[in-house]
Amino acid sequence: MPERYIKKILNARVYDVAVETPLESAALLTARLGNRVLLKREDLQPCFSFKLRGAYNKISGLTPSQAAPGVIAASAGNHAQGVALSAHKLGIKAQVVMPQTTPEIKVNAVQRWGARTILHGDTYDEAEARALALAQDRGLTYIHPYDDGEVIAGQGTIAMEILRQHSGPLHAVFVPVGGGGLIAGIAAYIKTLRPEVKIIGVEPEDAASLHTALRRGRRVRLDHVGIFADGVAVRQIGKEPFRLARKLVDEVVLASVDEICAAIKDIYDDTRSIAEPAGALAVAGLKKYVQRDGLKNRSLVAIDSGANVNFDRLRHVAERAELGERREAVFAVTLPEQPGSFRAFCRALGKRQVTEFNYRYGDSQEARIFVGVQTSGAEERETLFAQLASKGYDVADLSDNDAAKLHVRYMIGGHATAIENELLYRFEFPERPGALLNFLNHMKADWNISLFHYRNHGAAYGRVLCGMQVAKRKRADFQSFLDGLGYNYRKETDNPAYRLFLG
Numbered sequence: 001m002p003e004r005y006i007k008k009i010l011n012a013r014v015y016d017v018a019v020e021t022p023l024e025s026a027a028l029l030t031a032r033l034g035n036r037v038l039l040k041r042e043d044l045q046p047c048f049s050f051k052l053r054g055a056y057n058k059i060s061g062l063t064p065s066q067a068a069p070g071v072i073a074a075s076a077g078n079h080a081q082g083v084a085l086s087a088h089k090l091g092i093k094a095q096v097v098m099p100q101t102t103p104e105i106k107v108n109a110v111q112r113w114g115a116r117t118i119l120h121g122d123t124y125d126e127a128e129a130r131a132l133a134l135a136q137d138r139g140l141t142y143i144h145p146y147d148d149g150e151v152i153a154g155q156g157t158i159a160m161e162i163l164r165q166h167s168g169p170l171h172a173v174f175v176p177v178g179g180g181g182l183i184a185g186i187a188a189y190i191k192t193l194r195p196e197v198k199i200i201g202v203e204p205e206d207a208a209s210l211h212t213a214l215r216r217g218r219r220v221r222l223d224h225v226g227i228f229a230d231g232v233a234v235r236q237i238g239k240e241p242f243r244l245a246r247k248l249v250d251e252v253v254l255a256s257v258d259e260i261c262a263a264i265k266d267i268y269d270d271t272r273s274i275a276e277p278a279g280a281l282a283v284a285g286l287k288k289y290v291q292r293d294g295l296k297n298r299s300l301v302a303i304d305s306g307a308n309v310n311f312d313r314l315r316h317v318a319e320r321a322e323l324g325e326r327r328e329a330v331f332a333v334t335l336p337e338q339p340g341s342f343r344a345f346c347r348a349l350g351k352r353q354v355t356e357f358n359y360r361y362g363d364s365q366e367a368r369i370f371v372g373v374q375t376s377g378a379e380e381r382e383t384l385f386a387q388l389a390s391k392g393y394d395v396a397d398l399s400d401n402d403a404a405k406l407h408v409r410y411m412i413g414g415h416a417t418a419i420e421n422e423l424l425y426r427f428e429f430p431e432r433p434g435a436l437l438n439f440l441n442h443m444k445a446d447w448n449i450s451l452f453h454y455r456n457h458g459a460a461y462g463r464v465l466c467g468m469q470v471a472k473r474k475r476a477d478f479q480s481f482l483d484g485l486g487y488n489y490r491k492e493t494d495n496p497a498y499r500l501f502l503g
Helices: 003-010 027-033 051-060 078-090 104-112 124-138 149-165 181-193 209-216 239-248 257-271 277-293 311-324 341-349 378-390 402-406 435-442 472-485 496-501
Strands: 023-025 036-041 071-074 094-098 116-119 172-176 198-204 251-255 299-304 328-336 354-359 366-374 394-397 422-430 448-455 461-469 488-491
Touching: 003 149, 003 181, 023 149, 027 036, 027 257, 027 277, 036 149, 036 257, 036 277, 051 078, 051 149, 071 078, 071 124, 078 094, 078 104, 094 104, 094 124, 104 116, 149 181, 149 239, 172 181, 172 277, 181 198, 181 239, 198 209, 198 277, 209 239, 209 251, 251 257, 251 277, 257 277, 257 311, 277 299, 328 341, 328 378, 328 496, 341 366, 341 378, 366 496, 378 394, 394 496, 402 422, 402 461, 402 496, 422 448, 435 472
Parallel strands: 036 299, 071 094, 094 116, 172 198, 172 299, 198 251
Antiparallel strands: 023 036, 328 366, 328 394, 354 366, 422 461, 422 488, 448 461
């Protein structure tokens, strides 16, 4: 039962390395949402994440015989740094297995605390398998990132601080969810002492392991998880976290990439600090929850869980933040190809700020343009589209079209009329040398690449849009190629952005 975690949390040894982080009022979010919004600033920990709490509590409780050979963990980020810092503090040897795709900045951060890093595989699962094998072969103690009672108790000290720092009425606490250790510890403590407080988990739409498990009544392993919020990109919720969550968590809210980017900007506007995507996840869920339920005049806490973000990713965040807040509409419009049509279209837009305009001559009859326009929210976007439609313009809303936002907007160049049998796919390539060559080596000689676009977003995986000419009689072979490649992919041949601008 969750009550047994109260004693474990109260006795958790975290403050040798962790600090009691502030519970700060987010003034701008409070004013905008009509509720008191409080941020639990775990991004201010020594390694810029809450993860060192659980890691230290686990490692500090090892017996001398367990600690003597050393500890090992698998992680691509925050847990790795927590384990390395904790082991350094306790004078214990530490090894961390990290995927080969891990950015150098994160590898260096772990090495800075004296841990040995081992790069293995392209995914966390491959790194974990290697770490478990090494633990068994060498007698090392494996430090699990979330499915461990001592780790859960360490994370639960956050809840202890929240209730001490805010003694008044509290409607809900919003918690980012990956493997579930954080929400399990917070829920066990708060629901035991303050059962009226809601515990709301927040997951990315494309990494909804807890949401899916709660809906089905059992843990499930997701076939694919999105990588934008890499700190919570977990295929399956932990066994012990799920046991606690199904009893204690009130609900799970899902957030899109754009909504997470908007939340990163919200946190920056209020604190002048930059959260990592997983760190801003709780704020994204809080905003969505408030809007959905029309909540007013309540006190709400969001866990700002970390700030370990690659600087290169901020470009992508900035591009998508306005879309996430519905302050930009991205759409395609068909215009007659004749003098004065562009001027007439701009008049139809009124005094709205144009943020982007892409055009290339197509034929003598009509032109298709890719447009971005600044708006004040979803309502104005719908009003704008209705106004354009009333003036006879054919509008296709692309604001929620990932292929359009990630790739097509940078490729506007006219239709390839001579291309036959073209199939369009989006891939996630591991961001390491040889990934593209591996892709090409698996292809058959008579499949021609007819379109290719790649952008680096500072993540472990690169996003690629690829067109290939494959005769219909060879489609079965092509599907076998896709399934055997080992890269995540999604078919985009019927995507309206592709049809309008590239196909």
